[in-house]
Amino acid sequence: MEYREIGKTGKRGSIIGLGCEHLDGKPFEQVKETIDAALEHDINLLDVFMPGNEVRENIAKALGPRRSEVMIQGHIGSTDLRKQYDICRDLPIAKQYFENLLHHFGYIDFGMMFFVDSEEDYQGVFETGFADYVQKLKQQGDIRHIGFSSHNPLMAERVIKTGLPEMMMFSINLAFDLYPVETYTLDQLHQGLDKNAFCGFDPTRAALYTLCEKMGIGITVMKTLGGGKLISPEHTPFDKPLSVAQCMQYALSRPAVASVMVGCQSRAEVLDTVRYLELSEEERDYTHIMSTLRNDFKGNCVYCGHCQPCPAGIDIAVVNKYLDIARLDTEHISPAIRSHYSGLSHNGSDCIGCGNCEKRCPFDVPVIQNMAEAARIFQ
Numbered sequence: 001m002e003y004r005e006i007g008k009t010g011k012r013g014s015i016i017g018l019g020c021e022h023l024d025g026k027p028f029e030q031v032k033e034t035i036d037a038a039l040e041h042d043i044n045l046l047d048v049f050m051p052g053n054e055v056r057e058n059i060a061k062a063l064g065p066r067r068s069e070v071m072i073q074g075h076i077g078s079t080d081l082r083k084q085y086d087i088c089r090d091l092p093i094a095k096q097y098f099e100n101l102l103h104h105f106g107y108i109d110f111g112m113m114f115f116v117d118s119e120e121d122y123q124g125v126f127e128t129g130f131a132d133y134v135q136k137l138k139q140q141g142d143i144r145h146i147g148f149s150s151h152n153p154l155m156a157e158r159v160i161k162t163g164l165p166e167m168m169m170f171s172i173n174l175a176f177d178l179y180p181v182e183t184y185t186l187d188q189l190h191q192g193l194d195k196n197a198f199c200g201f202d203p204t205r206a207a208l209y210t211l212c213e214k215m216g217i218g219i220t221v222m223k224t225l226g227g228g229k230l231i232s233p234e235h236t237p238f239d240k241p242l243s244v245a246q247c248m249q250y251a252l253s254r255p256a257v258a259s260v261m262v263g264c265q266s267r268a269e270v271l272d273t274v275r276y277l278e279l280s281e282e283e284r285d286y287t288h289i290m291s292t293l294r295n296d297f298k299g300n301c302v303y304c305g306h307c308q309p310c311p312a313g314i315d316i317a318v319v320n321k322y323l324d325i326a327r328l329d330t331e332h333i334s335p336a337i338r339s340h341y342s343g344l345s346h347n348g349s350d351c352i353g354c355g356n357c358e359k360r361c362p363f364d365v366p367v368i369q370n371m372a373e374a375a376r377i378f379q
C-alpha cells in the first residue's frame with residue numbers, strides 16, 4: 001500500500017480507502033470478510049457516513065481490537081429518520097446520531113460536517129450552532145480532526161475559507177471535472193452523464209484542488225467511479241468505459257488528493273480495487289479518453305506523467321502542479337508550497353531544455369517554458 005499525508009492533519013492515509021456504504025443492509029459475515037480483506041491489504045481509511053445502527057455495529061464488531069489500526073471518517077448530520085439517508089442540521093438529532101457513532105467506534109478520526117452543497121446547507125452548518133458543536137467535539141477529543149463533505153466546488157471553497165476544516169471529502173472524477181461549475185453534478189449523475197455538456201476542464205474545480213493544496217486541506221475522494229457509470233459500457237459518457245484503475249489514477253493525480261474511497265461489499269471487490277497498486281503506468285493511463293472529446297485541453301497540464309522520464313530527473317507533473325498553485329497568487333505563495341518545491345530533489349532550474357517531454361505530452365504543454373517559470377517564481 002502507498003500512503004499520503006492528509007493535508008495539515010498530519011495523518012497518513014492509504015491512497016485507497018474503503019467506502020462502506022455498500023455494506024449497509026448486508027449480513028455480518030459479509031461485512032467482516034470485506035473489512036478483513038481491507039485490513040489485510042493495509043487499507044487504513046474507512047468512510048462511514050451511513051446513519052443506521054446495524055451497519056455501524058457490524059463494522060465496529062468486524063474491526064474489534066483492530067479499531068486503532070484504521071482511521072474513520074464519521075459524518076455529523078447524516079440521519080435516517082424517514083427510513084432513508086437524510087441530511088439533518090437539527091442539533092439534538094444530529095448529536096444523537098453522532099453519539100451513536102462514538103458509542104460504536106470510541107472516537108472518530110475525521111468528524112465530517114455532512115453534505116455541504118447548497119446555501120441552505122451552509123447556513124445550516126455555520127449559522128445554527130452546528131459548527132460550534134463540531135468544534136466542541138474536537139476540543140473534547142471525540143473527533144481528532146474536522147472535515148466536511150461536498151459535491152459543489154463553490155460551496156466547498158467557501159467552507160474551506162472559514163478556516164474550520166482541516167480536510168474534505170469531495171466528488172472527483174474525469175466526467176465531473178468537465179462540467180461547467182454551475183452544473184450540479186449529482187443531478188447529472190441521476191439523469192445520466194451527458195458528454196455534450198462537457199466544456200473542458202472547469203477552472204473552478206481545478207482552482208479548488210490547488211487551493212486545497214495551498215491551504216493544507218487534504219482531499220479524500222468520493223464518486224471516484226461516478227457511481228459506477230464511468231466504468232459501465234452502457235452508461236459511460238465517453239467513447240468507451242474507463243477501468244477502475246484509470247478512474248483511481250485520475251483522482252489520485254489531482255492536487256491535494258490523499259486517498260480515493262472506493263465502495264466495496266466483498267473480499268473479491270477489495271482485491272479487485274487494490275490490484276491498482278500492481279498495474280503499470282500504461283494500464284492506469286486515462287489520457288487517451290480525453291483525446292476522444294471535442295474539448296481542447298491544449299496547453300494545460302493534467303498531471304498525467306506521460307512526459308516522463310526526464311533526463312534531468314525532474315518530476316514534471318509535480319513541478320507543474322506547484323507552478324499552477326503558485327500562479328493563483330504569485331505575490332503570496334504559501335510557505336508550505338515553497339517548502340514542497342524546494343524539497344524536490346530536482347526542480348525547474350535543472351531543466352536542460354532537451355524537449356523530450358514536450359514530444360511526449362499529449363496536451364502540448366510548454367514544459368520548458370513552465371520549468372523556467374517555476375525556477376523564476378520559486379527562486
Ligand code: SF4
Nearest residue numbers: 301302304305307361
Ligand atoms: S506536461 Fe503533459 S504529459 Fe506531462 S504531466 Fe503535464 S499533461 Fe501530462
Ligand code: SF4
Nearest residue numbers: 310351352354355357
Ligand atoms: S525539457 Fe527539461 S523538463 Fe523536459 S525532459 Fe528535458 S530536461 Fe526534463
